[in-house]
Amino acid sequence: MMTVFKCVAYEHNHWLVLLAIAICFAGSWVAARLFKRGRRTTGMTRAGWQFLAGLAGGVSTWCTHFVGMLGFLPGAPVSFDPLLTALSALVAVLGVTTGFIIAGRPGGRSGPPLGGAVVGLSVAAMHYTGMLAYRVQGLVTWNSGLLVFSIACALVLGALALQCGVRMRRRGSDMMALLLALGIVLLHFIGMSAFSVQPLGVANGFSNPEAFQVLALAIALMSTLVVAAGLVSYLIDDQSRSENVERLRQMALTDTLTDLPNRSGFDNHIDRELALAKDQRTQVALIGIDLNRFKEINDLRGHKTGDDVLRVLGHRLKSVIRPTEGEFVARVGGDEFAALMRLDGTHDLGTFLERLEAVLHKPIRLEDYEISPGASLGVALFPDDAHDRETLVQNADLAMYRAKNDLSQRICYYEKDMDELVKARRRMSVELRDAIVRDELEIHYQVQTLVVTGETLGYEALLRWNHxxxxxxxxxxxxxxxxxxxAILELGEWVLRRACADAALWAQPYTVAVNLSAVQFNHSDLPKLIRDVLEETGLAPHRLELELTESTVFADGDRARNILRQIKALGVKVALDDFGTGYSSLDTLLSFPFDKIKIDRAFVHEALTNPQTIAIIRAILALGHGLGLSVLAEGIESEDQLNILEVEGCTEGQGFLLGRPQPMADLVAAGHLVLRPGAGERLAQRPPPDELMQA
Known part of the structure; x- marks a missing residue:
């Protein structure tokens, strides 16, 4: 190593040595970044970046070599072979580019070290081709050990450089540039140490060192221009990428229809505002906005008109917002907007709400008609009404829906007592949908008997939720x-399946009555569902009795008649529930094929105190018997009520006096129900609630 040190210290122009090293490190740094950028692209774009990287790396390497050669002081006149000098430059550019292409290929572990070795070998080939072009008037000898060592340094450091550039995720480009530059510098100066010159006495004297220095500066300038061109390309692309990323970010945060921030943009903004409010101990007002007649506009005028309305409202809202005063508005849903205001004591929330109301209720002129959409606003304050974004948004929504349901108010502020009730109902609706899977639903059975004898006729299945x-x-x-x-569709189907499955286990041929809601009844698949359930459970059709109210069949008489006929064709009985409280139309009894009338509990309750009620009960009984329908009285709670019904000729009854609703297991334990042989095994094999629904 002392030989190398002496060569650099005593046989070189130190300024040109420093210039060569500077060119080498600068070129390697730019080449490494261009190479890294190329690896993030594909196709011709990748090829372009690899060419730029190879050009910057190859030219800077050649310039490092040439400036270093110009700084070498052999003690004898020198000259350069122009053809070999040009060839050495070509070897550097082509070799480095080839190495970068090999190292940058996607996939494979051998690519980076192999490509790096090609780069190192190319640098060595360039250097020693340049040495062949170096004509000195003296006796030249070579140290073969240093020559081989210089090539080995270039190969090893080149392979390590490209391996780092490809494999390292953090600061890989910096490490690649450092190792690449180190390999080039070591190759050059160890190679120069292997080169010895013994001058010959000639008349021409020494070369002009001043001319060499000027030439070195010119080459350095050329290298700087090439490297700078690569750097500028990198920076332009980087700036373009940054602009594209920012443009895409803005697109991702902006609603294209209204040009307002979208839900993501709203979330980002409100998070910043809440953090600022926490630091400064100020308030933030969130206003939820929901258009009142937007669905009507879409239905009557079409979705294009709906989009036009949203576009106009978006521009109007944007025009009245004062961002410098902490105001903000976004479109967060189909016909929902959200506004935000920073309350720092200098601006009035009421004035802000007035501006919002003015643009939301201002008529919109479209073509030859005018639309007045209107809106409901709900206001929640941070931190008074909530301490985080999710709760604040939820509370503003609750206040907004209260305003939407209250025709006398267009703006509602969050009120904990009122809005918490709504929140509880929402929570209950979510939990209700999961109640089947969690096995929280139960069926309690209430007995139906003959009024005179007390003989059991059947049981009504009543749904219970054990939360x-x-x-x-x-x-x-x-x-x-x-x-x-x-959710009533899913619940109703579960009750029907479970009640029929339970009744099929009873040894006695009691009927089981199941209530149908209007939603269930109007579902097109109801007759098929009933048929499937009867087949799956094995329950005889005549033991199933479906109960529905008069309002259920009154809405669409023709459709209801068709559904009832299909149900009756299965052999299932149908009862008219709560008779006397709805329309109580005689035409209903004539038009629909009912098997039973159920007198509403309200009449039974008043039978002891109101003679007119007894007259109504008497009329219903006469009507039912005249039409050949059985009549059942609900809500029998006392012996006096039972006696009156018996006197009036009511044959069937149901109520707490006759039996309270109980689970099937309790009825079996009390001896009221007897299960068929093998029923216990069938109960043990009964599928879980969610699988029962999929049967």
Whole structure:
């Protein structure tokens, strides 16, 4: 190594040595970044970046060699063979480019070290081709050991450089540039140490060192221009990529129809505002906005008109927002918007709401007609009403829906007591949909008997929800909720399947009555469902009795008659429930094939105190008997009520006096029900609730 040190220290122009090293490191740094950029692309784009990387790396390597050669002081006149000098430059550019292409191929573990070795070999070939072009008037000798060592350094460091450039995720380009430059520098100066010159006495004297320095500067300038061109290409592409990323980010955060921020943009903004409010101990107002008549606009005018309305409202909202005062608006759903206002004591929320209302309720002129959509606004404050984004948005929505349901108010502020009730109902609706899977639903059976003898005729299946933490939830709470949310279809099917499966296990041929909601009855697959359930459970059709109210069949008489005929064709009985409280139309009894009338419990309850009620009961009984229909009275709770019904000639009854609703197991334990042989085994093999629904 002392030989190398002496060569650099005593046989070179130090300024040109430093210039050569600077060119080498700068070129390697640019080439490494261009190579890295190329690996992120494909096709011709990748080829273009690899060519730029090879050009920057090859030219800077050749310039490093040439400036270093110009800085060498052999003590004898020198000259350069132009053809070999040009060839050495070509070898550098082509060789480095080839190495980068090999190393940059996708897949394979051998590519990077092999490509790096090609780069190192190309640098060595360039250097020693350049040495052949170096004509010195002296006796030249070579140290073969240093020559081989210089080539080995180039090969090893080249392979390591490309391996780092490809495999390292963090600072891989920097490590590649460092190792590549180190390999080039070591190759050059170890190679120069292997080169010895013994001058010959000639008349021409020494070469002009000043001319060599000027030539070195010119070559350095050329190298700088080439490397700078590669760097500029890299920076332009980087800037273009940054602009494209920003453009895509804006597109991802912006609603294309209204040009307002979308849900993602809203989430980003509100998170920043809430963080700022926490730091500065200020408030933020969130306003949920829902258009009142947007569905009507879509239905009557079409979706294009709906889009036009949204576009106009988006531009209007954007025009009244003052971002410098902490105001913000976004479209967060189909016909839903959200506005945000920073409450720092300098701006008035009421004024902001007035501006929003003004543009939301201003008529919109489209072609030859005018539309006034209107909107409902719900306001929630941070941190008064919520301490995080999710709760704040939820509370603003609750207030907004309260405004939507209250025709007297267009703006509602979040009120914990009122809105928590709505939230509880929403939570219950979600839990109700999962109640079947969690096996929280039960059927309790209430006996139906002959009034005179007390003989059991059958049982009505009544759905019960054992919530667990909340205990049994009254049917009056969850049944209407199930009808509103559509869960009644799934619940009704579960009750029908379970009730028929239970009744099929009874040794006595009692009937089982199952209530049908209007939603179930109007479902087109009801007759098929009933047929399938009867076949699967083995229950005789005449033992199943379906109960429905008059309002269920009144909406679409023709369709209802068709469905009832299909059900009756299966052999299933149909009862008219709650008779006397609805339309109570005689035409209903004549038009629809009912088997039974059920007198509403309200009449039974008032029978002891209101003579007119007794007259109504008497009329219903006469009507039923005259039409050949059996009549059952509900809600019998006392002996006096039972006696009155017996006197009036009512044959069937149901109520707490006769028997409270109980699970089937309790009825069996009390001896009211007897199960068929093998029923216990069938109960043990009964599938889980969710599988029962898929049967």
């Amino acid at each position: 667990g933490p909340q205990g049994y939830i009254p049917p009056g709470e969850f049944i209407p909720l199930a009808e509103q949310t559509g």
